[in-house]
Amino acid sequence: MQTCTKCVLNERFVGIRFNEDGICNFCSSARTMDNQRSIRGKYEAKFEKLIEERKGTGSYDALVAYSGGKDSTYTLHLLQERYDLRILAYTFDNWYQSDRARRNIRAVLSNINVDHMTITPSFEGIKKVVLASMSDDMYSAKAMARASSICTSCISLVRFIGFRLTIEQRIPFLVFGMSPGQAPMATAVVKTNPQMVRTMQDTLLRPLSDRVGDVIRPFFLEERHFDRPEDFPHSVNPLAFADYDEEVIYEIAGRYGWKKPDDTDANSTNCLLNALANQVHLDTFGVNPYAYEIAELVRTGCMTREEGLARLAEPFPAQQIEDVKESLGIQE
Ligand SMILES: [Zn+2]
Numbered sequence: 001m002q003t004c005t006k007c008v009l010n011e012r013f014v015g016i017r018f019n020e021d022g023i024c025n026f027c028s029s030a031r032t033m034d035n036q037r038s039i040r041g042k043y044e045a046k047f048e049k050l051i052e053e054r055k056g057t058g059s060y061d062a063l064v065a066y067s068g069g070k071d072s073t074y075t076l077h078l079l080q081e082r083y084d085l086r087i088l089a090y091t092f093d094n095w096y097q098s099d100r101a102r103r104n105i106r107a108v109l110s111n112i113n114v115d116h117m118t119i120t121p122s123f124e125g126i127k128k129v130v131l132a133s134m135s136d137d138m139y140s141a142k143a144m145a146r147a148s149s150i151c152t153s154c155i156s157l158v159r160f161i162g163f164r165l166t167i168e169q170r171i172p173f174l175v176f177g178m179s180p181g182q183a184p185m186a187t188a189v190v191k192t193n194p195q196m197v198r199t200m201q202d203t204l205l206r207p208l209s210d211r212v213g214d215v216i217r218p219f220f221l222e223e224r225h226f227d228r229p230e231d232f233p234h235s236v237n238p239l240a241f242a243d244y245d246e247e248v249i250y251e252i253a254g255r256y257g258w259k260k261p262d263d264t265d266a267n268s269t270n271c272l273l274n275a276l277a278n279q280v281h282l283d284t285f286g287v288n289p290y291a292y293e294i295a296e297l298v299r300t301g302c303m304t305r306e307e308g309l310a311r312l313a314e315p316f317p318a319q320q321i322e323d324v325k326e327s328l329g330i331q332e
Helices: 032-054 071-080 099-110 121-131 149-169 194-219 246-255 274-285 291-299 305-313 318-328
Strands: 063-066 088-091 115-119 171-175 189-191 235-237
Touching: 032 189, 063 149, 071 088, 071 246, 088 149, 099 115, 121 149, 121 194, 121 235, 121 318, 149 194, 149 274, 171 194, 194 318, 246 274, 291 305
Parallel strands: 063 088, 063 171, 088 115, 171 235
Antiparallel strands: 189 235
């Protein structure tokens, strides 16, 4: 099996090619560090200017998707400490939050001045979404390069709940705490509009609702939302332009009472579904769904290649996968 000599992607990855030095096309076309730094600076300046214009215009400045993981905890910290924003955080409870994630959410919220809400769909609805997502033809191969289909379904629910809430409450910034590997730099600060969001919604909602029916409809946008272009938020990923160093992030999250979990697999600090999602993805595509994210963290110097390869080689926790399968009623 050929693996890129610079990052961690191997020959099974969709669209990969290697040059004569064994370097993959994703590494060859990546920006230099200097170039990255200058683009990050531009996005940061853009966000700061928008804050000047929009801060204090509604009851909240930012709606933050809060999973209880280290990255979204660090994002809350940044928005509050660096930008002094009034924040509403929301957590999508997919019924598979780890106990540690639940405790971390309570701990962090008790130490930070942020309003918070939890959205919990019916367990029946979630079960349908997870089971439907395990069918291998649900999303395009390209969409599957960056995340498993189970994660893609969950994240799209989180994303569209965010759109609904920001539009309905006229909150100018919809903020996600995605790592630089999860979100391309181009998504750092984006003004959304009805046309763009409708296209996104169609590609996600259609395959899902074809399989699970109306249970997910309340979490997506309706015509009345699309009729309000002026209330569409800026979508912001601060970790795409802020410094991203896992050790620093662990340390800062720790100041809010956040503790590193020991009850989930290596790549998720908050979701018990992740191990099953990863296993299904690996069985279907022959690639770890975190490969792209880790390759990008290696490429951008946030992680060494050795650390990245070690992370990808860790086995998925078998007992956790069995427990989740049982709860979903999956028979071997
Ligand atoms: Zn590479």
